[in-house]
Amino acid sequence: MRNQVLASRDAEVIVVGGGPAGSTLAAALAEAGREVLLLDKARFPRHKPCSDYVNPAGAELLAEMGVLDEALRLGARRMEGMIVHAPNGAAFTAHYARAEPGRAALGLSRYQLDRLLLERARAVGVTVCEGAHVRGVLENSGRVTGILATIDGSRDALRASLVVGADGRHSAVARTLRVASPLRWPRKTGLAAHFRGVAEGNGFGEMFVGSRVYAGLALLEDGLTNVTVVANTSDVARRPGSIEQFFAAATQELPAMARLLDGAERVGTIRGVGSMACRARQTAGNGWLLVGDAAAFLDPFPGEGIEQALRSAMLAAPVIDAALDGDDCSAAALAPYRLARRRAFTAKRQVSWIVQGFVNNPPLMNHVTARLARRDELGLTLAGILGGFQPATRALDPRFLARLLRP
Ligand SMILES: Cc1cc2nc3c(=O)[nH]c(=O)nc-3n(C[C@H](O)[C@H](O)[C@H](O)COP(=O)(O)OP(=O)(O)OC[C@H]3O[C@@H](n4cnc5c(N)ncnc54)[C@H](O)[C@@H]3O)c2cc1C
Incomplete structure (x- = not known):
């Protein structure tokens, strides 16, 4: 029966985006026996502008998914706390392990983490198509029936019972459904880079807040440290020199950070994301659903984006599975996802x-x-x-x- 139905479409579910949200959701659905096609415009492993910090709850989710040991084998660093420095030099430590024994955040580059999660999805049966740039959704009589993508230079229309937008902050799915609703404030740009030779204190992450910028340090695999600077998008746009000069000047504005970076060497380029905050007015509708940043993202400071990407995928999977069982992927059948999101994220937001x-x-x-x-x-x-x-x-x-x- 399922094969007959599939003859008229390319998959039961098409997931657009193979970041933490997309690969986690695709894997959960494949484990439930669903035929899932995941498309990503990138080829993995790939770098992603991020501070590479997974908060303790996110690390716990990775453990539940059975990938924590592999992450540690890849060199992920456990950070039992985060030291937060205020503009006047005052500091406090958010000590996770003292708040609850055993708790720790994790530092692993997105190059490794996202590859690991995508490989896990592939291993449980997800069909992964890399280098597939999704341009928009196909709609018929008010419901989404598939996507339009450029794959290997040619345009393809692919059909599914449900399309999931897991395509991050500039979600093509949310945009073409006209539910993307950019926030007017805060308008911040994030600039992230890896360094070697950063002075390491007690194995904690650190955040440095200045009067116009803030920056963070996270310990990563192979002796690398992630350094991320967040500044007003207008300041970055009006900078007099190069991005490298802006980045260096911003870290110098934060004396406690400048001391730790003294003598350190940047490895690779500075990767940036302009105006980071985003939100969708609606997170599910007839034949579609959004997870991860495609649904909402505010700012990296609380370090919760990856956790929320994983969690939103875990909230969506049983709702989608039930909707497919009932052969009904309407907005009404997917409404429990919107309620589950509200319960899970409203207070944290x-x-x-x-x-x-x-x-x-x-x-x-x-x-x-x-x-x-x-x-x-x-x-x-x-x-x-x-x-x-x-x-x-x-x-x-x-x-x-x-x-x-x-x-
Ligand atoms: C500067 C910065 C620092 C951050 N630091 C942290 C941090 O330290 N900790 C934390 O938890 N969170 C952090 N975040 C947030 C975190 O990066 C996101 O919340 C997280 O990546 C969301 O995962 P996702 O799977 O929803 O989207 P993404 O990780 O953005 O993945 C989306 C995927 O979709 C693909 N894609 C996009 N468009 C298309 C398309 N049209 N067709 C096909 N594929 C497409 C992309 O190639 C990508 O692989 C940071 C964000 C920024 C900008």
Whole structure:
């Protein structure tokens, strides 16, 4: 029966994008017995502009997926905490392992991580087509029936019962469905590079907040360190010199970071993403669904993008499987995904907006950092929330916020 149905289409599900969201969802559906075609315009392994930091909850998801040991074998670094430096030099440590024993973030380049996840999808039966640039979706009578792609220079129309947009921040799927809704604020550009020879403290990640930029360090495989600078998109656009000069000047603006980078050598190019925040007005409809950044992304500071990409894939898989079972991939049949997203992400998103408020207001950032350094219980709660292993609602409790902001 399934083969007969498949004769009129190319796959049950087409997943556009083989990043963490796409390859995780494709693998989950293939494991449930679905015929999945995954298309990515890149050829793997490929670099991706990112700080290469997987938060503790994301690391836990990798363990559940059975890839943590392989990630560690590839040299992924465990980071038991994150040191956050405020513009005035105050610092506090979000100590995950003290907040909950055994918790740690993971540092692994996206070159390795994304290849690992895509190989896992292939191993469980996903058909992977690399070098396939999806241009848009095919629609018929108000429902999505497939995609249009350029594969090996020729245009192809491919059909499926469901199309998943897992194609990141500039999602072609979301764009052609007219649900992409760019945010007016914050408009930040991220610039990421790998370095060798960065001075290493106690094996923690570090974030440095300045008055106009912030930057992060994450420890990676093979003695590499990821250095990411985030600045106003307008400042990057109006820079007088090259991107390399802008990047170097930004790290020099952050004295504590400049000290760690002294004598270090950049390996490879600086990879950038302009105006990072994005959001889709709707995350599922008739014959389509969005996961990962294609659905929403705010800012790298909370370090939750990869975790949310994996989690959104895990929320979507059972809903899609049930919809295919019922031969009904309508918006109504996919609605449980939208509800599951709301339950999983709303509180964390509100916390991320609060964090944006701190990071973009130096006096407030100085104050909050000093409070967190002085009040151990506040720091441990925030470590658990930012690490994704304690409920974000705890940070929204007015008593927590009052204790954080008290003079
Ligand atoms: C500068 C920066 C630093 C960041 N640092 C961190 C961090 O340290 N930790 C963290 O958790 N998150 C971080 N993030 C966020 C994180 O990178 C994303 O949340 C995560 O990659 C989302 O995964 P995804 O699978 O949804 O999308 P992506 O990882 O973007 O994957 C999308 C895939 O789709 C493919 N694709 C795109 N368009 C098409 C098309 N038209 N046709 C076919 N294929 C297509 C791409 O080639 C890509 O492989 C950072 C983001 C930025 C910009």
